[in-house]
Amino acid sequence: MQTYLIVSVSQTKIEEQLLTKSLEIRIMTRILFTVVLTLITTSFNLAAYGNPLTAIDRIPRIVSPVQFPQSKWRLVRHTFQINIPQGSNALSQLSIGVPQGLTVSNSISVFDKSGNIIANSISKDGKKVTISFAEPVAPGNRLKVVMKNVKIIGRSNAWLYPVSAKLIGMNAAIPLGLARFRVYF
Numbered sequence: 349m350q351t352y353l354i355v356s357v358s359q360t361k362i363e364e365q366l367l368t369k370s371l372e373i374r375i376m377t378r379i380l381f382t383v384v385l386t387l388i389t390t391s392f393n394l395a396a397y398g399n400p401l402t403a404i405d406r407i408p409r410i411v412s413p414v415q416f417p418q419s420k421w422r423l424v425r426h427t428f429q430i431n432i433p434q435g436s437n438a439l440s441q442l443s444i445g446v447p448q449g450l451t452v453s454n455s456i457s458v459f460d461k462s463g464n465i466i467a468n469s470i471s472k473d474g475k476k477v478t479i480s481f482a483e484p485v486a487p488g489n490r491l492k493v494v495m496k497n498v499k500i501i502g503r504s505n506a507w508l509y510p511v512s513a514k515l516i517g518m519n520a521a522i523p524l525g526l527a528r529f530r531v532y533f
Contacts, residue, residue: 406433406435406436407522408432408433408513408522409431410428410524410525410527411428411429413426413427413528414427415529415530415531420531421500422499423497423498423500424500425494425495425497425498426494426495426498426507426509427492427493427494428492428493428511428527429490429491429493430442430490430511430524431490432485432491434487434488436487436515437487437515437516437517438487438515438516439481439484439514440481440485440514441478441479441480441481441513441514441521442479442493442512442513442514443476443479443513443521444476444477444493444510444511444527445475445476445510446509447475447507447508448475449504450498450500450502450507451498451499452498452499453495453496453497453498454470454472455495455496456477456479456493456496457493457496458479458481458491458492458493458494459491460485460491461490461492466481467482467483468480468482484516504531505530506530506531507528507531508526508527508528508529509527510523510525511525511526512524
């Protein structure tokens with residue numbers, strides 16, 4: 349009778365070990381499946397990020413707005429650049445909306461990427477400044493618009509200038525976006 353119990357106890361231990369091994373194999377299979385699925389999903393997403401955006405290559409865009417000095421001074425200089433890509437049309441006019449709380453003087457200069465002043469005429473109509481160029485600015489250039497003696501009347505953490513441009517061959521102005529000037533107090 350005792351031998352029967354020993355066989356029964358050892359058989360139960362073997363069955364428990366088999367169940368434990370079976371459970372471990374299931375868990376490892378699930379973990380492996382999750383890892384493989386994650387790697388496959390990640391590899392597909394990386395391929396999607398590698399596609400170039402062709403629309404960006406044809407429309408001018410605003411880059412690097414800077415306020416000097418970066419403080420609570422009442423008289424500052426606002427500078428931003430407009431990148432005109434190679435695939436774009438030539439730029440003939442810029443329109444800049446002046447936000448509430450700011451007054452822009454007539455001291456506005458426009459430079460090309462070489463640092464040369466570009467001939468232009470400036471007109472102000474209320475809260476809108478229009479810069480018309482004597483000759484259209486060719487694609488592949490970068491304009492630097494410098495507005496000196498900008499008077500701050502109001503208070504804000506960010507000044508937002510809506511900027512639009514007229515391109516050769518188009519009747520309407522195209523909005524380029526907002527030139528955003530952050531102010532740190």
